[in-house]
Structures are given as structure tokens and as C-alpha cells.
Amino acid sequence: MNLGKKIRLERKNKGLSQELLAENSRVSLRTIQRIENNASKPRPYTLKLIANALNIEVTELIEEQNSDSKSPTGTDSISKINLINSSALLGCIIPVFNIIAPVIFWKLNKHNLIVNEKGKRVISFQILWFLFSILVLFAVHLINYKITGEFVKGRLPIVVLIYGLLLFVNVFFIIRTSNQLKKGQTEIYPFTPNLF
Missing domain, CATH: 1.10.260.40 (lambda repressor-like DNA-binding domains)
Known part of the structure; x- marks a missing residue:
């Protein structure tokens, strides 16, 4: 139909x-x-x-x-969504790439309606995660300064540990979503509002 x-x-x-x-x-x-x-x-x-x-x-x-239809199949759409989602892992290497890489792959495939809709959700999650991370890191920095009177204390600053934890959470959600997509489940990041 x-x-x-x-x-x-x-x-x-x-x-x-x-x-x-x-x-x-x-x-x-x-x-x-x-x-x-x-x-x-x-x-x-x-x-x-x-x-x-x-x-x-x-x-x-x-x-x-x-x-x-004989046009792109559901598996083709899912693989494109998975590419958009997995490309956010580049943010582990260069922090802003968790947003830039998915946006690039989304723009290349947004003519597909499913990829367009789900790609926006992936990008929205990454934007919110990035903003939340900046807010948490700033707050930790400020609290550390108020308690110790110094911005950096010790060999491994607490900010680095917190950032590592935040990265772990992001990687967890990316891998979990990738596994959902491999199982054919297209309802991804249901708790994330679309930002655009």
C-alpha cells in the first residue's frame, strides 16, 4: 500500500x-x-x-x-540510522564530533523519511548530552574551587574523572541503541525530545 x-x-x-x-x-x-x-x-x-x-x-x-515499495528497504534505512548513531562515537576522540559526525551523515540521508526522523532524535540526544556534560563539568569545577580554593588539585583532577564517566554513559547509550537497531527496533531514544 x-x-x-x-x-x-x-x-x-x-x-x-x-x-x-x-x-x-x-x-x-x-x-x-x-x-x-x-x-x-x-x-x-x-x-x-x-x-x-x-x-x-x-x-x-x-x-x-x-x-x-521497491525503493530503499527497511534494513537500508536502519543501517543508515545506525551509521548516524555510531558516528557519535567519534566524540570520544574529539569532543564536538559526537554532534558534527551525525549531522553530516544525517544531511546526506535525510531524503529518506525514516532516517530523517530518527536521525534528528540521535542528534538531539547528542546535543543534550553535550550541553549536560558542559554544565556538569563547570559545576564540578566550581564546587572543587569552593572546597579546595584551587581549580586543579592532585595528579588526576576530579573533572577528568567526571568527564570519563560522562563519556562512558554516552558510549553506553550509543551501543545500546545500535543493538536495538540491529534487532530491527526503530524506537530509539524515546526519552529525548526533538530539538529541531
Whole structure:
């Protein structure tokens, strides 16, 4: 079943007219008609608005489409998502690369709707982890200064130990997500809000 038919079926199952779906999703009626008739392919944001109005996940619409079409398969999408996720490991070598590398791979593959949606979630997690790490390291530095009166004390500063722990947590989530993707589970980082 193609995307237009899937949207039409979901809309009718919910008892909505095209006009009501257009109103609820804040997408023009003409756009809804063109998508349902397969005259145009919706942009990822438009598809997300329609899915929200139908109270379903975007992936429910896309997975069905990918399994029926001869275009990229679900395993191809999953491998691209896994590449985006795993590329964040570069942040262990160069700190900001946990964001830069996934963004590069996401931009190269964002034409695929599933990869676009899940890639944003991976990048959002990495941005939040990075900001949280900076905040924690700054706080530890400040607390250490208040207690000891020095910014650095001892051979191995506490800040380095804390950063190592934060890196371990990030690597744990990356590997856990990679294993989920290898099992075919596409619901990754469910606790992370999309930042864009």
C-alpha cells in the first residue's frame, strides 16, 4: 500500500473528512488531496503534522510504504540510522564530533523519511548530552574551587574523572541503541525530545 492510500485509509478509519484532516493538521486541503492521490510526496514536516492529526506515529505510515515499495528497504534505512548513531562515537576522540559526525551523515540521508526522523532524535540526544556534560563539568569545577580554593588539585583532577564517566554513559547509550537497531527496533531514544 502506498503512502497516499495509507493516509486515506487512516483518515477514513478515524471518521475524518479531507477538510477536517486539513484543519486538524494545519495542512492545506489541496495538499491533503494531492498526497492521497499520490500526485505529490509530502515533506517530512508535513507528514509529521498529518500523522499527529491522525494520532499515529510517522513510522507507521512510512514502514508500510517501505515494505511495499521497491525503493530503499527497511534494513537500508536502519543501517543508515545506525551509521548516524555510531558516528557519535567519534566524540570520544574529539569532543564536538559526537554532534558534527551525525549531522553530516544525517544531511546526506535525510531524503529518506525514516532516517530523517530518527536521525534528528540521535542528534538531539547528542546535543543534550553535550550541553549536560558542559554544565556538569563547570559545576564540578566550581564546587572543587569552593572546597579546595584551587581549580586543579592532585595528579588526576576530579573533572577528568567526571568527564570519563560522562563519556562512558554516552558510549553506553550509543551501543545500546545500535543493538536495538540491529534487532530491527526503530524506537530509539524515546526519552529525548526533538530539538529541531
